[in-house]
Amino acid sequence: MSVARVNVVYKGNEQVISEVRTVKEILEKLGINPNSVIVTVEDELVAEDYVLKNGDKVKIIDVISGG
Amino acid sequence: MKCKKCTKKAVINLKSYNLSLCAEHFEDFFVEKTRETIKRYKLFSKNDIVIVAISGGKDSLALWYVLKLLGYKTHGFHIDLGIKFNNYSEISKQKVINFSEKNGLPVSIVSLKESFGFTIDEYKKMGQRTACATCGIIKRYLLNDFTRKTGADCLATGHNLDDETAVLLGNLLNWQMGYLKRQHPKLPASYGYFAPRVKPFCERTEKETAAYSFLKKIDYVQDECPYSENASSIFYKKIMNEIEQRSAGTKLRFLRGFIDNKKFFSEERGVEERLDICLNCGQPTVSSPCAFCRIVQRFQKVISSERRES
Numbered sequence: 373m374s375v376a377r378v379n380v381v382y383k384g385n386e387q388v389i390s391e392v393r394t395v396k397e398i399l400e401k402l403g404i405n406p407n408s409v410i411v412t413v414e415d416e417l418v419a420e421d422y423v424l425k426n427g428d429k430v431k432i433i434d435v436i437s438g439g
Numbered sequence: 440m441k442c443k444k445c446t447k448k449a450v451i452n453l454k455s456y457n458l459s460l461c462a463e464h465f466e467d468f469f470v471e472k473t474r475e476t477i478k479r480y481k482l483f484s485k486n487d488i489v490i491v492a493i494s495g496g497k498d499s500l501a502l503w504y505v506l507k508l509l510g511y512k513t514h515g516f517h518i519d520l521g522i523k524f525n526n527y528s529e530i531s532k533q534k535v536i537n538f539s540e541k542n543g544l545p546v547s548i549v550s551l552k553e554s555f556g557f558t559i560d561e562y563k564k565m566g567q568r569t570a571c572a573t574c575g576i577i578k579r580y581l582l583n584d585f586t587r588k589t590g591a592d593c594l595a596t597g598h599n600l601d602d603e604t605a606v607l608l609g610n611l612l613n614w615q616m617g618y619l620k621r622q623h624p625k626l627p628a629s630y631g632y633f634a635p636r637v638k639p640f641c642e643r644t645e646k647e648t649a650a651y652s653f654l655k656k657i658d659y660v661q662d663e664c665p666y667s668e669n670a671s672s673i674f675y676k677k678i679m680n681e682i683e684q685r686s687a688g689t690k691l692r693f694l695r696g697f698i699d700n701k702k703f704f705s706e707e708r709g710v711e712e713r714l715d716i717c718l719n720c721g722q723p724t725v726s727s728p729c730a731f732c733r734i735v736q737r738f739q740k741v742i743s744s745e746r747r748e749s
């Protein structure tokens with residue numbers, strides 16, 4: 373598994389994250405609990421072990437609501 | 440990771456079930472588990488008419504969708520709260536209408552402004568209570584009122600496992616015995632006035648309902664209500680998710696354990712606290728007028744004194 377450089381959108385902010393292999397590693401880098409989000413890559417739902425490619429568009433969607 | 444049921448790529452890993460599933464098999468799992476919850480807690484039957492409280496958020500719309508798939512008779516009920524910030528109420532209402540039309544599901548909508556002359560915004564401006572405390576009273580009242588008056592059998596809400604365990608944790612930490620007594624996936628009818636309330640998603644995590652809504656392309660309101668101020672509920676959800684991450688299945692065990700041991704939190708069965716009757720609307724209440732009528736009256740008083748001054 374080689375490392376990738378990907379675009380990540382989270383809470384309306386876009387950022388480039390490099391040196392990551394899987395979605396799980398992105399979440400770890402950003403300190404996000406996997407139970408509190410769903411993640412899409414190129415608009416497809418993916419599990420945390422999803423292996424990233426250079427340039428992947430990753431979206432992290434918060435699922436926790438207040439109230 | 441591959442789906443446990445076929446060879447396709449898994450889109451979700453459900454650690455508490457030790458299960459990775461592809462989109463199709465996750466959708467089946469989600470619907471089947473909801474069916475099991477309805478059976479486990481005897482929430483309602485195929486003959487019942489179920490009113491579904493629809494906010495326009497992911498949980499309520501997904502619930503409505505799944506209940507339809509399972510063949511239950513449902514009718515949606517939405518309250519237009521009149522919240523103008525971010526166009527919140529208008530967007531919510533529109534999403535509810537679109538969803539109902541797209542799926543051929545009937546919905547009734549009550550506008551606070553049209554029915555009672557005020558909106559949550561206007562009430563908030565009076566600054567008497569926090570918006571959520573007032574809003575909660577109004578929603579509970581109107582949902583029960585609608586369920587009763589239509590003669591439906593119960594009222595279903597989209598509360599999920601994260602909601603339920605966050606509330607449970609908060610109630611236990613503060614030993615809120617009154618609330619603990621009343622927390623259950625199925626609250627039976629009471630006082631010959633309050634309709635049964637049921638929570639078919641109480642064992643589905645918030646992540647599952649979000650994943651299901653995403654896969655089913657359910658167009659829900661993503662923005663939070665601008666008045667959302669329940670920071671403690673979000674805090675408790677975070678804590679529960681931390682524990683879940685260390686020990687998968689904790690949330691479900693926590694809720695089920697509580698329900699199995701419910702007797703420790705209940706009074707003698709069948710004994711209802713004595714209540715008065717609201718002289719204005721007839722609802723059983725600790726003291727008349729009931730909380731809802733007091734809100735309406737307070738607003739009308741402010742309006743009429745403003746008129747006199749101008």
Ligand code: SF4
Pocket residue numbers: 439520559570571572574575664665666667668
């Ligand atoms: S967040 Fe508060 S004000 Fe907004 S809809 Fe929920 S209860 Fe009402």
Ligand SMILES: [Zn+2]
Pocket residue numbers: 442443444445446447460461462463464
């Ligand atoms: Zn599969």
Ligand SMILES: [Zn+2]
Pocket residue numbers: 717718719720721722728729730731732733
């Ligand atoms: Zn009343």
